[in-house]
Amino acid sequence: MVAEKGMLIVVSAPSGTGKGAIIKKLLIEDKNITHSVSATTREPRKGEKDGVSYFFMNKSDFKKMITKGALIEWDEYCGNYYGTPKKYIDDVTAAGGDVILDITVAGAVNIKKECPEAVMIFVLPPSIKELERRIKDRGTDSTADISSRLEFAYSEFNNIGDYEYAVVNDNLDTAVEEVKAIIAAERMKYKRNPLILDNLYKGDLK
Amino acid sequence: MVAEKGMLIVVSAPSGTGKGAIIKKLLIEDKNITHSVSATTREPRKGEKDGVSYFFMNKSDFKKMITKGALIEWDEYCGNYYGTPKKYIDDVTAAGGDVILDITVAGAVNIKKECPEAVMIFVLPPSIKELERRIKDRGTDSTADISSRLEFAYSEFNNIGDYEYAVVNDNLDTAVEEVKAIIAAERMKYKRNPLILDNLYKGDLK
Secondary structure, X not given: OOOOXXXXXXXXXXXXXXXXXXXXXXXXXXXXXXXXXXXXXXXXXXXXXXXXXXXXXXXXXXXXXXXXXXXXXXXXXXXXXEEEEHHHHHHHHHOOOEEEEEOOHHHHHHHHHHOOOOEEEEEEOXXXXXXXXXXXXXXXXXXXXXXXXXXXXXXXXXXXXXXXXXXXOOOHHHHHHHHHHHHHXXXXXXXXXXXXXXXXXXXXXX | OOOOOOOEEEEEOOOOOOXXXXXXXXXXXXOOEEEOOEEEOOOOOOOOOEOOOEEEOOHHHHHHHHHHOOEEEEEEEOOEEEEEEHHHHHHHXXXXXXXXXXXXXXXXXXXXXXXXXXXXXXXXXXXXXXXXXXXXXXXXXXXHHHHHHHHHHHHHHOOHHHOOEEEEOOOHHHHHHHHHHHHHHHHOEXXXXXXXXXXXXXXXXX
16 A cells, blocks of 8 residues: 655664665665665766756755745754755655655654654664674774774664664564554545545545 | 564455455464454353453443543443453564454544554545445345445545555455555554664564
8 A cells, every 4th residue: 555645754873873774775675666766965986967966066955945934953063064855755645656765864853843743763773783784794894993883873773763763684584574664554535535535435545 | 573562453444445355364474463342231142252252241341441431432232331451452562463453433433532653544446336335245145235235435544544544355365465565564653662772782673
């Protein structure tokens, strides 16, 4: 079942929980979901396409979007701005498509204020030991970095209450199935299908 | 994933939507779910066991339960009382089990007031034509009965707004999978797993 109106799906997780792999697999398996395209002020890299990789724009235009409230969240990173244009989300969802957004815990809190209907998913590691192992396995981090990454992860965990769902990523396939169950359930919500009775009286629902 | 605390799952549907078949299959496939046991003042039939088929009781005791607010919903039918004891639901859910309750639309509205955390599912037929066919196929009803059953179904449809989820029963297996997705998603809700972070710090989540 696909809902009458698409939805915004927000997935957040501290680094080392495997959020990226979950989203990648989900996008392959569910063609009704697209990855959100962010606006940015950084220069396009080789091969990046405007409107596909990012919406590229200059700082003055980006700041105008902030002022107009045209971004549901934004942040500054290494001297450049990054944000999510409200219009892009609205266009995709109005056409029945779902948009997935992977953002930091800090950004996600704003999303819930701007889009109360967003589906908020928090990914957890199966244990602290496993989180530590995954962070170490990335190999490039020094002991101090690992320790500060863990501390940051702990601080992010404290925001779990801003999310509706908690998915434990012990096994990737299971975690993807769980996210798919959440999305399937959300698509069946009556509030996302307000015309279902009209459609029933008009003809077939399926 | 099974939630820390079990949940009450309410499934309602006008007759002819196949609710009974969905619940039967679900109970076979998910052993964490049990069917609610109702209290009744009617006499036990042959083979019926107290506490399994029903909680059998006299009218005076039933009326005391109503007065004490010990029933989350109750109704009178053919001179006997039927109701759902709150204690039964609380005992099963406190132990982590889920309880499924199939009741009329009228009863379900009261449940939501008594148990705001209940998962409310409304089952719809795929079309009015199919609903008509299913009601006729039962064979025992006269034309007048069929017409009044349909009218009653239409009036029940109008209560769909009291339910969180709408499941279309076109194909039984698909409908059961959809109900299972709803239950899986609800079990992942953070509000049903308030100790998840404590458990993460203590050891393994799975």
